[in-house]
Amino acid sequence: MLDLKALHEDTRIDHKSHPFQLFQNRCSAKKTEECILYLHWHEHFEWIIMRKGRAVFHIDSRPYEAEAGEIIIIPGGALHVGYALDEGDVHYDSVVVNRALFQDFASDPVHEQYVAPYLEGSVRFPVKPAAENASCAGYYSLLNEAVEEMATQPPAYQLVVKSKLHALFTLMARTFMPHQLRDRSGAVYFPNRERFKQLIAQIEADPQEKLSVGEAASQVGLNVYHFCKMFKKLTGRTLVEYVNGCRMSEAERLLQGSSLTVTEIAAQVGCDNANYFTKLFKQYKGMTPSQARGMKGEK
Secondary structure (H helix, E strand, O other): OOOOOOOHHHOOOOOOOOOEEEEEEEEEEEOOOOEEEEEEOOOOEEEEEEEEOEEEEEEOOEEEEEEOOOEEEEOOOOOEEEEEOOOEEEEEEEEEEOHHHHHHHOOOHHHHHHOHHHHHOOOOOOOOHHHHOHHHHHHHHHHHHHHHHHHHOOOOHHHHHHHHHHHHHHHHHHHHHHHHHHOOHHHOOOOOHHHHHHHHHHHHHOOOOOOOHHHHHHHOOOOHHHHHHHHHHHHOOOHHHHHHHHHHHHHHHHHHHOOOOHHHHHHHOOOOOHHHHHHHHHHHHOOOHHHHHHOHHHO
């Protein structure tokens, strides 16, 4: 299960000398539109490889659907969130890469010309590269081979991963950079992004906090109408829906990881009425709190 506290720039990188990390996300028995990746951001570059099921990822306010076999790219600093599109399992691997992995290439003028601009964010790959240029599908074997190295960790796997990822970035840059250098109009994504980041951090760190739409709008410097429109565009959910989703996921974690009563858990996630909490939990999780607690031993 996703830990709501593992947010933002705190994304785990185990080895600072080789700053990449594999996260194998296995989301079981999800409802349609249930969150599989909470809204967050980090300074790292991220590749998402869909393994099973279908999902939609909102990346800097734009939705992108992905199914098994497809790959999505998330640039450093981008706000992103994901939801299941169908009932059932959603499996995906995430490869997170910090640009420091290639710091020994910094004096290489070819690297500086082709790869560094993507790592630094001055230009961006398409979110779904193969949809823009079919030749990219031929590069994905490099990513899958890097994932296999990270998963099994044979001797010197770090060097193999580094070489494959650098080759992948280079081939992608060769494909997209010529026309991207001619048109960098996509550099601006949406206003007040940093304030939205602060708001999301607040919501996910303390989901039981009472926060009105007016207060949230004030925090990001927008009127209520424009805030609601932008929040929905950014997350695919209204503020109330997003807060409730965070609360119900925290409740699920407590049901399966603590001995607190349902009433105590309801209060801890900001629901004063236990009956309303049960109704809300079933709406978001497709089961009652008692059923969720009964699944504790299956995790």
